[in-house]
Amino acid sequence: MNIIHPWPDSPEAAVTLQQQLRNQIRIQPLDRPAETIAGCDISFNKFEETVYAGIVVLRLDTLETIAEATAITTTSFPYVPGLLSFREIPALLEAWAKLTILPDVVVFDGHGIAHPRRLGIASHAGLLLDRPTLGCGKSVLVGRYEEPALERGSWSPMMHRGEVIGAALRTKNKVNPVYVSPGHLIDLQTGIDLMLRCDGGYRIPETTRRAHNLVNDVRRANL
DNA sequence: GCGACAG
DNA sequence: ATCTTGTCGC
Numbered sequence: 001m002n003i004i005h006p007w008p009d010s011p012e013a014a015v016t017l018q019q020q021l022r023n024q025i026r027i028q029p030l031d032r033p034a035e036t037i038a039g040c041d042i043s044f045n046k047f048e049e050t051v052y053a054g055i056v057v058l059r060l061d062t063l064e065t066i067a068e069a070t071a072i073t074t075t076s077f078p079y080v081p082g083l084l085s086f087r088e089i090p091a092l093l094e095a096w097a098k099l100t101i102l103p104d105v106v107v108f109d110g111h112g113i114a115h116p117r118r119l120g121i122a123s124h125a126g127l128l129l130d131r132p133t134l135g136c137g138k139s140v141l142v143g144r145y146e147e148p149a150l151e152r153g154s155w156s157p158m159m160h161r162g163e164v165i166g167a168a169l170r171t172k173n174k175v176n177p178v179y180v181s182p183g184h185l186i187d188l189q190t191g192i193d194l195m196l197r198c199d200g201g202y203r204i205p206e207t208t209r210r211a212h213n214l215v216n217d218v219r220r221a222n223l
Numbered sequence: 224g225c226g227a228c229a230g
Numbered sequence: 231a232t233c234t235t236g237t238c239g240c
Contacts (some may be wrong), residue, residue: 041230043231044230045231081230085229108229121230140229141228142227
């Protein structure tokens with residue numbers, strides 16, 4: 001079921017829409033094993049309207065980049081904690097339309113259901129793309145967790161209002177964890193496994209790292 | 224009421 | 231997020 005909806009023009013309308021969309025989210029195992037995974041990100045200059053979006057698709061077995069797509073647009077929606085998707089998704093959808101390969105899973109730089117209304121950017125995008133999506137953030141929006149062990153691979157659940165919403169995952173020994181949460185059509189354990197497989201020796205998974213490098217290159221090239 | 228608050 | 235060099239620690 002592909003969800004389509006008009007884009008809200010105010011933070012108030014956006015919150016109302018999130019309340020409506022949260023019921024459509026499905027947290028479940030993948031339909032089939034993932035072979036490809038995509039990372040996406042956007043870049044911009046502090047007080048400017050131009051937004052540079054990019055998506056990079058990797059093969060999970062070799063972490064080889066097999067496809068890339070970018071888009072340059074403008075955004076008027078402000079950054080408001082909890083409403084990040086309304087600012088970033090439009091640009092990402094334009095890049096998505098240019099992709100020649102359909103990735104099995106899409107990873108977002110932010111959260112999935114680890115969100116006050118369980119509709120972070122990964123969950124919202126999952127509904128619009130009708131694809132498995134995962135959130136992998138560098139800091140917490142909501143939820144509490146016990147510090148996971150210091151070894152790469154260890155993790156502890158992120159809790160919010162009595163629910164497990166994600167995991168604080170150590171992707172590198174003795175380095176701060178990243179925060180993984182399912183977006184849509186995937187479950188937490190699968191998400192954790194996938195993020196650990198996207199290891200390039202850095203704290204940030206290769207999906208996000210490559211997408212970040214890509215959009216920054218495009219932005220600097222356009223200066 | 225006060226503090227927190229993805230990118 | 232972005233602007234930026236050196237610097238502390240393993």
